[in-house]
Amino acid sequence: MGVPASLQQPQLVAHLIYRLDIGGLETLLVDTINRMPPGCYRHAVICLTDYTDFAQRITRPGVELFALHKPAxxxxxxxxxxxxxLRRLRPAVLHTYNLGTIEYAATAWAAGVPVRxxxxxxxxxRDPQGVNPKHNLLRRLVTPFIDRYVPVSRDLRSWLERGVRIPAHKLQLIDNGVDTERFRAAGATNGEPWQDRESFVIGTVGRLQDVKDQFTLVEAFAQLCQLLPDERLRLVLVGDGPLRLQLEAQVAQNGLQDSVWFAGPRSDVAPVMRSFSLFALSSIAEGTxxxxxxxxxxxxPVVSTAVGGIPDLVEHGVAGTLVPAADPRAMAAAIAPYVRDRALARRHGAAGRARVEQQYSMQAMLAAYVALYDELCQTKTTRKKAITPCAE
Incomplete structure (x- = not known):
């Protein structure tokens, strides 16, 4: 006699990530685990290399964490x-993230994991346009072992289908989501050192690395200071990474030490955001x-490079302004109107909030992942007759 469905443990989703540390993908993973409705799925996180104190942000009870310490x-x-x-954990689903983990879908198939x-x-x-032939060959070779690819932007979906040649029926777009209760309009802040009533604060958050191209942002800020010499301007870079010393040198060369803050990695990003007047993103490649x-x-309001899935997210001239990548002059010119016209900044900021609430909520993203897991588990697991879909 089988165990009644009501007494069965929820099925396990094992999330495989290269390293669990501060980052956008990692934040999204942690939020997904913490916020998924209770009773739907259990979760485990497997790190190919290791994890940092960032793992303490996982607050959901019973989440196991593993580090495989993969060598170079x-x-x-x-x-x-x-x-x-995987043979010990017996997950129903292995959910891998980005190129560094994709090959382990074949390992999961060999270990008997039903859904990948x-x-x-x-x-x-190192391949922002996704044209590396070896990488794309790997993506195609493991496709038989992957039940569904999940791109998080229309740009990534198009690239996977047309560039990598992944079959369309294996692709499912799921937009990233954000916690709109935690991230909200300006209110009380932590009294950051760059704050005062007269200053216009341009902020960015991200790892200090080539793909984020903060060099362009710093150069744009230098040009903006020349363009608007009478304004009290501030630039704040939140995050850390291999380019910090070079960026600090660039700031010094431009004589901007009193106007630029390197805030380092922060765990309190939501209140830090509320200390900004405008958000700038200078990346040369992005998803969402x-x-x-x-x-x-x-x-x-947002001033960002028009790369990857960003044009789908930010409506140019409505929620912000989009500029070409690696063009500091264009970025400086795009920021200037918001400094001159604070009402414009407020209008575009309000439009951005409305856009997120409409299409990029945390609730919508979680519902999409639960529905995906339900669909594939019902189709592929041997216990499908006993499974009650979480989406119901």
């Missing part, structure tokens, strides 16, 4: 470790950036 290179032994772990989902949140920093969603939910 092929790390064939990690496949063996992964196989053994792979999410693409953005292309590799979580920090941009957070900024829009915080009612900040």
């Amino acid at each position: 290179g092929l790390g064939l032994g990690t496949h063996t470790d992964m196989f053994r772990l 989902v792979h999410a693409e949140h953005g292309r590799d920093a 950036p979580v920090t941009l969603l957070e900024a829009m939910a915080s009612e900040l």
Whole structure:
């Protein structure tokens, strides 16, 4: 006699990520686990390399965390470790994220994991346009072991279908979501050192690395200071990374030490957002950036490069202004009207908040993932007769 469905433990989703540390994808993963309706699915997080104190943000009870400590290179032994772990955990779903984890879908198939989902949140920093033939060959070779690819922007979906040649029936777009209760309009803040009533604060949040191209943002800020010499302007870079020393040198060369803050990694991004007057993003490649969603939910006007899925998210001239990548002059010119006209900044900020509430809510994203897991588990698991879909 089988166990009644009401007494069965929820099925397990094992999330495989390269490293659990501060970042947009990592924040989204943690929010997904914490906010998914109770009783739907259990969760485990497997890190190919390791995790940091960021893992403490997982507040959902019972979430197991594993680090496989994969060495540089092929790390064939990690496949063996992964196989053994999956055989022990027996998840219903393995959910992999981005290129660094995609090959383990085959390992999961060999270990008997019924459902394999792979999410693409953005292309590799060393291949921002997604044209590396070896990488794309790998994506195609593992396609038979993946039940569904989940791109998080229309740009990524189009690239997977047309560029990588993933069959359309294996693609499912799920927009990223943001917590619109935590990220909201300006109110009380933490009294950050760059704040005062007269200043116009341009902020950005992201790892200090090539793909984010903060060099362009710093140069744009330098040009903006020349364009508007009578304005009290501030630039705040939240995050850390390998380019920090070079960016600090660029700031010093432009004599901007008193106007630019390197805030480092912050766990309190929501109140920090509320200390900004405008959010700027200078990336050369993106999917649907979580920090941009957070900024829009915080009612900040946005000036961003028109790359990846950003044009689908930010309506040019309505919620912000889009500019070409690697063009500091264009970025400075786009920011200037918001400094001159604070009412314009408020209108575009309000429009961005409305856009997020309409299409990019956390609730909509979670419902889409639950429905996807339900559909695939009902189709592929041997216990499908006992499964009660969470979406019901």
